[in-house]
Amino acid sequence: MKRVFAFVLALAMVCCLAACGSTNNAASADRDKVTFTMGVDPEYPPFSYLGDNGQYTGFDVEVCAAACELLGWDFQVFAVNWDEKLIQLDAGECDCVWSGMTILDSMKEAGYVISQPYYDNTQVLLVKEGSDITSSADLAGKRVAVMLGTSGEAMLADDLADLAASFDDLMICNSFLSCFTELGGGSVDAVFVDLPVAAAYAAENPGFTVINEALGAEQYGIAFRSGDQALCDAIEGAVAELVSNGTYAEIAAKYPDISPDNLVFLNK
Amino acid sequence: MTLLTMTVKLAEGLGKTCAIFFLTLLFSLPLGMVVALLRMSKNRLISGVTRFVISILRGTPLMLQLLAVTYGPYYLFGAGVARNKLIPVVVAFAINYAAYFAEIYRGGIESIPVGQYEAAEVLGYTKLQTFVRIILPQVVKRILPSITNEVVTLVKDTSMAFTVSYQEMFTIGKQIANSQTSFTPFLVAGVFYYVFNGVVDFAMGRIEKRLNYYQ
Known part of the structure; x- marks a missing residue:
């Protein structure tokens, strides 16, 4: 019995060694092939979302896919939990966070490599059609929803804290959809949200209006781990090439809710 | 944010966690007895239907049931969403725990010779x-x-109310963790x-001891 056991153990060891060898070979043969994993919020149309065909798509996803193709890299999408995106980036679950992400000073202070901004964003209010709210001044005593982990939430806690204090209640929701559902169901009067997301939702779902008042200017960028400057440069270079060969504008044209006026690279 | 402010914020959330906990027990303990009696009914139809309902409640995630109770009426019938989230949360928890x-x-009743x-x-x-005495x-x-066992699980399950943005302790913990980029609120929670x-x-142990009157 003991002998059999020893034999099995020895066999297992050999197999392990063999396995090590084979992976090493595979790695050296495929050393030039980089797999680039972009971290996205899977519920952030039109920048990143689950498309009708069941694949992740959106403006950011398509640009990244095109950039990776240009660089000859394998391209993968990883859906992050938005309020833990930077922890997941640090953990190596993805190589960047690129998903309509607002550049915050705190990210730079924490040492993340942040790309050039590529989109000028504003926060707006989404309300139900026929609502008596026509500007942020009408929000006093109203119930407002905002999504957890968005720049809108940070803004209401900081720059716009006075505005937030005038609300009857600020509901911090778990996803954009739950914000919009609360609005549709009448439990809140307005949603504080990024303009393109609001525009995309209002276009798809009748009965909602975006209030034309920019409540906070900010810019979208891509976050990489600290020390990944080379990776950031490579991606920025590829994107610049996509801009110059017209692919970038072509992709942008597919997303009418993303205004070309706000795309920084198209206005240089 | 200091640890003290954090703890105070979380303690505020603990009040709402307690509200879910006690209200759920208040409704689900008696409701469970009704369901058990229906389940043991001699009428095949009644026991069959009850069995099916229990299988759904036990066979689908509580998180899904929470979403269904809170947002389901809006998506299905265009009804409003409750402003006070405690109501749909307690309804979902009470139904689930009653199952x-x-x-x-039922197991207890059927164990009596x-x-x-x-x-x-x-x-x-x-x-x-005979039944009561x-x-x-x-x-x-x-x-x-x-x-x-179930009551202990309920304490932890209350954290699932974050899915419908009810401001209980875990929801608040997530919000603080997010704004402070810190893990501390989760440890405190x-x-x-x-x-x-x-x-x-401790409380359940005391009750058990008190009921142990034959030894």
Whole structure:
């Protein structure tokens, strides 16, 4: 019995060694092939979302896919939990966070490599059609929803804290959809949200209006781990090439809710 | 944010966590008994339907049931979404836990030997008297450890209310963790849950001891 056991153990060891060898070979043969994993919020149309065909798509996803193709890299999408995106980036679950992400000073202070901004964003209010709210001044005593982990939430806690204090209640929701559902169901009067997301939702779902008042200017960028400057440069270079060969504008044209006026690279 | 502010914020959330906990027990413990009796009904249709309902409640995630109760009416019938989230949260929790309690009650009731019913009948007890005076007291003693198990789970399950943005302790913990990029609020919340469960454990242990009157 003991002998059999020893034999099995020895066999297992050999197999392990063999396995090590084979992976090493595979790695050296495929050393030039980089797999680039972009971290996205899977519920952030039109920048990143689950498309009708069941694949992740959106403006950011398509640009990244095109950039990776240009660089000859394998391209993968990883859906992050938005309020833990930077922890997941640090953990190596993805190589960047690129998903309509607002550049915050705190990210730079924490040492993340942040790309050039590529989109000028504003926060707006989404309300139900026929609502008596026509500007942020009408929000006093109203119930407002905002999504957890968005720049809108940070803004209401900081720059716009006075505005937030005038609300009857600020509901911090778990996803954009739950914000919009609360609005549709009448439990809140307005949603504080990024303009393109609001525009995309209002276009798809009748009965909602975006209030034309920019409540906070900010810019979208891509976050990489600290020390990944080379990776950031490579991606920025590829994107610049996509801009110059017209692919970038072509992709942008597919997303009418993303205004070309706000795309920084198209206005240089 | 200092640790103190953080703890105070979380303690505020703990109040709402307690609200979910106590209201859920208040409704689900009696509701579970009703469901158990329906489940044991001699009428095949009633017991069959109850069995099916229990299978759905136990066979789908509580998180899904929470979303269904809170947002389902809006998507299906265009009805409004409740402003006070405590109502849909407690409804979802109470229904879900009633299904589990029902099965625990059933197990307890069915563990009592038939001979006791026969003896009670010979002694002239009515069916209701037999159940309330003879069967139920024994059932309660037998099922208490299983009930404690569920109650302890309930303390932790209250954290799922974050899916519908109810401002209980875990929801607040997530918000603080997010704005401070810190793990500390989760640790503090963990301590709160642990202490809460320590109290539950102690209370249930006392009840068990008190009911242990034959030893």
